[in-house]
Amino acid sequence: MQEGTVSRTNRERTEATRAALIKAARSLFVEKGYAETGTPEIVAAAGVTRGALYHHFADKQALFRAVVEHESAAVAEEIVRKSSDGTAIEMLIAGGNAFFSAMAVPGRTRLLLLDGPAVLGRAEMDAIDARHAGRTLREGLAYAMEQGEIRPLPLDQLCALLGAAFDRAALAIRNEAETAEYQAVIGDLIKGLRP
Amino acid sequence: MQEGTVSRTNRERTEATRAALIKAARSLFVEKGYAETGTPEIVAAAGVTRGALYHHFADKQALFRAVVEHESAAVAEEIVRKSSDGTAIEMLIAGGNAFFSAMAVPGRTRLLLLDGPAVLGRAEMDAIDARHAGRTLREGLAYAMEQGEIRPLPLDQLCALLGAAFDRAALAIRNEAETAEYQAVIGDLIKGLRP
DNA sequence: AATTTAACATACAGGCTGTATGTATGCAAG
DNA sequence: CTTGCATACATACAGCCTGTATGTTAAATT
Numbered sequence: 001m002q003e004g005t006v007s008r009t010n011r012e013r014t015e016a017t018r019a020a021l022i023k024a025a026r027s028l029f030v031e032k033g034y035a036e037t038g039t040p041e042i043v044a045a046a047g048v049t050r051g052a053l054y055h056h057f058a059d060k061q062a063l064f065r066a067v068v069e070h071e072s073a074a075v076a077e078e079i080v081r082k083s084s085d086g087t088a089i090e091m092l093i094a095g096g097n098a099f100f101s102a103m104a105v106p107g108r109t110r111l112l113l114l115d116g117p118a119v120l121g122r123a124e125m126d127a128i129d130a131r132h133a134g135r136t137l138r139e140g141l142a143y144a145m146e147q148g149e150i151r152p153l154p155l156d157q158l159c160a161l162l163g164a165a166f167d168r169a170a171l172a173i174r175n176e177a178e179t180a181e182y183q184a185v186i187g188d189l190i191k192g193l194r195p
Numbered sequence: 196m197q198e199g200t201v202s203r204t205n206r207e208r209t210e211a212t213r214a215a216l217i218k219a220a221r222s223l224f225v226e227k228g229y230a231e232t233g234t235p236e237i238v239a240a241a242g243v244t245r246g247a248l249y250h251h252f253a254d255k256q257a258l259f260r261a262v263v264e265h266e267s268a269a270v271a272e273e274i275v276r277k278s279s280d281g282t283a284i285e286m287l288i289a290g291g292n293a294f295f296s297a298m299a300v301p302g303r304t305r306l307l308l309l310d311g312p313a314v315l316g317r318a319e320m321d322a323i324d325a326r327h328a329g330r331t332l333r334e335g336l337a338y339a340m341e342q343g344e345i346r347p348l349p350l351d352q353l354c355a356l357l358g359a360a361f362d363r364a365a366l367a368i369r370n371e372a373e374t375a376e377y378q379a380v381i382g383d384l385i386k387g388l389r390p
Numbered sequence: 391a392a393t394t395t396a397a398c399a400t401a402c403a404g405g406c407t408g409t410a411t412g413t414a415t416g417c418a419a420g
Numbered sequence: 421c422t423t424g425c426a427t428a429c430a431t432a433c434a435g436c437c438t439g440t441a442t443g444t445t446a447a448a449t450t
Contacts, residue, residue, distance in 0.1 A: 010396060010447055017397080034313075035230055038437060051399045054439070118229075118313030122366055157380040160367055161360040168359030169352075171317055185352040192387020205416055205427060212428080233406055246430045249408070394449070401442080409433085416427075 018056050018066075020046040026067045030107030034064055034115045061119060068116050069128060071108055076132035078102040083136070088144035089194075093187055095140050096166060099133060100179055103170035113167050129163070137163055150193040158193075165189065213251050213261075215241040221262045225302030229259055229310045256314060263311050264323060266303055271327035273297040278331070283339035284389075288382055290335050291361060294328060295374055298365035308362050324358070332358055345388040353388075360384065 008016075024045035028037040039060055043050050057063040082098035083091065103109055117125045126134070138159045144150045169182040203211070219240035223232040234255055238245050252258040277293035278286065298304055312320045321329070333354045339345045364377040 007446090013397065013447090039439095040437075049399050050438090052397075055396085055398060059439070114313050114317060118309050122309060151383070153380055153383060154376055157364075157367075157376050160363050161377070161380060161384065164359040164363030165356040168355050172352075172355050181349055181352050182356070185348055185356060188346070188348060189356065189384060189387065192384065192389075194387075203416090208416090208428065234408095235406075244430050245407090247428075250427085250429060254408070392450085394447105396447070397445085399442100399444075402440085404438090404440105406437085407435090409435105410431100411433095412429105412431075414427105414429085416425105418423100418425085420421100420423085 014056070017046075017048055017052055020048065021053055021056065021063060022066055022070060025063050026071070026107065026111070029064065029067060029115065030110055033110070034119050064115075064119055065124075068111055068120065068125075071111050072128050072132040074105075075099070075102040075108065075112070076136060079133060079136045088140070088147045088149045089190060092137075092140045092144060092190055093183075095136055096186060097183060099137075099166055100170060100173060100183065102133075104173070104179075109171050113171055134159065134163055137166070148195065150190070151195050153193070162186075162190070209251070212241075212243055212247050215243065216248055216251065216258060217261055217265060220258050221266070221302065221306070224259065224262060224310065225305055228305070229314050259310075259314055260319075263306055263315065263320075266306050267323050267327040269300075270294070270297040270303065270307070271331060274328060274331045283335070283342045283344045284385060287332075287335045287339060287385055288378075290331055291381060292378060294332075294361055295365060295368060295378065297328075299368070299374075304366050308366055329354065329358055332361070343390065345385070346390050348388070357381075357385070 021042065025037070025042045028042055028045060039050055039053055042063070043053050053063065057066065079095055079098045079102060082094070082101070084094045085091065086094070103112075130138075138155065141150070141158060141162070142155060145152055145155070165186055169186060173179050173182055216237065220232075220237050223237055223240060234245055234248055237258070238248050248258065252261065274290055274293040274297060277289070277296070279289045280286065281289070298307075325333075333350065336345070336353060336357070337350060340347055340350070360381060364381060368374050368377055
């Protein structure tokens with residue numbers, strides 16, 4: 001039985017430190033916002049020093065990027081996990097509901113929809129989204145068009161516009177009643193695309 | 196004939212100073228973003244001192260708010276000015292085109308769609324938008340529903356979702372070809388709402 | 391076992407924000 | 421017209437934060 005500092009491999013140390021930093025940073029970025037959170041505060045919460053932070057991340061923004069990447073992946077994972085089968089439009093609706101459910105986790109709207117675009121820029125946020133949640137929407141829409149369930153439209157533009165609608169709905173939703181209202185309206189928007 | 200310091204009334208001094216600060220701040224916020232723009236830089240460009248800035252504005256964020264308010268009003272003014280008549284849906288489309296045209300003015304997407312929500316929060320941005328461009332969209336949709344040109348749907352939610360789609364399109368648009376593409380897709384979205 | 395390299399910790403320089411204090415000018419009252 | 425107050429600034433200061441440079445310890449390599 002060992003105490004305090006157990007001998008760890010470098011890889012283990014790195015992973016533990018990075019995880020602690022990302023966890024502490026996520027919590028503070030959510031609570032106070034990116035600009036109002038200082039690195040001294042983050043490292044104190046993570047139980048390391050600023051030296052460790054700047055060893056693993058180029059700067060504060062790089063740490064934020066890691067937090068956003070992590071969070072975006074979690075949202076996409078939940079959508080994929082809950083994806084049902086049925087008609088293409090049914091799948092789109094179900095995916096949307098899963099998205100709303102995932103975005104209801106506290107802090108996600110702030111990280112992914114408010115601070116993210118401002119800190120990292122829309123181009124980088126689009127790139128991150130395209131690897132995660134945005135990818136599921138794109139595949140759903142492409143499948144629906146393929147099946148002839150919605151009219152053929154430029155996929156890039158349609159994804160951007162519907163994705164924006166989903167995002168804004170997630171931002172507006174604060175309780176179950178609002179969830180149902182937005183689900184209904186966005187469902188109508190999608191159904192309006194049928195041939 | 197007088198030189199240099201002409202005797203000005205206090206009201207004139209105030210208006211001139213505020214205008215110079217807002218103009219300089221707008222330029223720098225657009226060029227470098229809110230966080231990367233320092234108040235020393237702003238006051239230097241405006242030809243005043245930091246004392247003047249903090250006399251007229253509570254803090255840097257209040258100055259940013261004034262810039263955003265000004266810009267948002269300019270967008271709404273352009274939409275109203277270009278609003279044509281015709282069927283309700285035609286007016287919506289024309290209003291959308293005017294919106295895209297107004298948002299093409301350099302810096303507006305960054306101020307109103309990227310930094311604005313992050314710095315001021317979505318609630319405050321919604322309030323500002325509701326007084327300006329968002330108001331025109333809401334009135335257009337309400338009129339279209341009244342005329343029976345689109346199905347009756349919850350107005351608040353529909354405004355939020357379509358407003359988000361317009362915003363994202365404005366962010367994505369970088370040239371005329373893209374403008375046409377997004378106009379077409381957003382037109383299809385609106386037309387899908389017909390009874 | 392010796393050497394290199396990774397993973398930190400500490401110290402420092404520069405810059406920025408907001409506030410406190412000082413000054414000059416407009417303005418209103420007598 | 422001058423006397424007193426308020427407005428519109430300018431200057432100086434304190435505190436904090438970011439990023440970097442330097443030092444130290446432990447792991448990995450040879």
